[in-house]
Amino acid sequence: MSEKVDKNKIVKCDFEMQDEHGQILDDNQKSGPFVFTYGANQIPSVLEKSFYGHEEGDKFHITFKGQELFGTYQPELRKAFHHSEVENVHTIQLGDLLQLETKTGPRLAYVVDKSEDQIVLEANHPLLDKTLTFYFSITEILPEDDSLLPESWQEKLLSWFKVKEN
Numbered sequence: 001m002s003e004k005v006d007k008n009k010i011v012k013c014d015f016e017m018q019d020e021h022g023q024i025l026d027d028n029q030k031s032g033p034f035v036f037t038y039g040a041n042q043i044p045s046v047l048e049k050s051f052y053g054h055e056e057g058d059k060f061h062i063t064f065k066g067q068e069l070f071g072t073y074q075p076e077l078r079k080a081f082h083h084s085e086v087e088n089v090h091t092i093q094l095g096d097l098l099q100l101e102t103k104t105g106p107r108l109a110y111v112v113d114k115s116e117d118q119i120v121l122e123a124n125h126p127l128l129d130k131t132l133t134f135y136f137s138i139t140e141i142l143p144e145d146d147s148l149l150p151e152s153w154q155e156k157l158l159s160w161f162k163v164k165e166n
Contacts, residue, residue: 003141005051007039012140020131033139044069047134056141063133070125077123078112086119 016027036042050062113120
């Protein structure tokens, strides 16, 4: 009998994330398996729960509204700045991802509009209004061992900011 996904087990899987039109937004083809410890809050709980009880070799998919993974839209996270308020504004392009220093610490925002005198930044997640389907194939389930975790969920989320919308 093969291992089942349960608390403190290391889960290795292949994945593909598609939008509601079937466009592939991300996968692990180049980065290698997606790896996390079940129950360690490394991925959103709504996503993590879908793995419970699955075994090595299982393939499954789950669909979410973007808000379930990235929170609700917050209008205050979209803000226009005069060019004089932005360093190196001449090098910034539409779609660029910028790190802002805020009272609560660093925050990522992407450029959604740029005119002759202002730039508009959006810190809400770009996939917030999408319906996302994740396709998973569990390749391995191992006992807990932190050395097996090559990247955190937060790093993966940051990579999803770079998805260009058509």
